[in-house]
Amino acid sequence: MLSDKLQTAFNAQVGHEFANSLQYIAIANYFEGESLQGLAKLFTKQAAEEHEHAMKFTQFLLETGCKVVIPALPAPQNEFASAEAAAQLALDAEIRTTNQINDLLTLALAEKNYAAQNFLQWFVAEQVEEIASATTNLDIIKKAGPNVLMVEAYLVHANKD
Numbered sequence: 001m002l003s004d005k006l007q008t009a010f011n012a013q014v015g016h017e018f019a020n021s022l023q024y025i026a027i028a029n030y031f032e033g034e035s036l037q038g039l040a041k042l043f044t045k046q047a048a049e050e051h052e053h054a055m056k057f058t059q060f061l062l063e064t065g066c067k068v069v070i071p072a073l074p075a076p077q078n079e080f081a082s083a084e085a086a087a088q089l090a091l092d093a094e095i096r097t098t099n100q101i102n103d104l105l106t107l108a109l110a111e112k113n114y115a116a117q118n119f120l121q122w123f124v125a126e127q128v129e130e131i132a133s134a135t136t137n138l139d140i141i142k143k144a145g146p147n148v149l150m151v152e153a154y155l156v157h158a159n160k161d
């Protein structure tokens with residue numbers, strides 16, 4: 001059901017999603033080290049979501065009779081100059097991921113692969129949310145400036161509803 005080209009691209013995306021998961025764990029670890037529990041929790045949850053994304057691609061490959069080949073993953077960045085630098089890295093990762101999803105959809109459209117197109121639409125919508133939340137996180141951290149503890153207080157209140 002998938003061309004060799006789509007299969008290769010989908011397998012690469014499995015790697016990208018797992019790499020994002022690892023990167024978010026590294027960011028959560030950084031915040032944990034800074035005693036910023038709210039931010040650590042937020043990125044731990046984000047890491048779990050990226051793991052789910054990788055599994056969605058894995059499942060789709062298996063369901064379409066394709067072979068899953070998990071690629072080597074790049075080492076995540078573990079050290080950050082500031083909370084802002086970590087949040088900026090996360091936003092950059094989401095922008096990169098959005099471009100990857102768009103490229104996959106462009107390929108699925110060119111090949112008239114409707115199953116792949118339908119599968120990818122979920123990710124198109126997901127990336128809108130991912131960019132929005134990563135932008136908000138960065139914005140809040142920037143507004144707090146040197147007082148990152150304000151972000152922790154903000155997160156407690158933002159998650160009340």
Ligand SMILES: [Fe+2]
Nearest residue numbers: 017050053097
């Ligand atoms: Fe993702």
Ligand SMILES: [Fe+2]
Nearest residue numbers: 050094097130
């Ligand atoms: Fe994401």
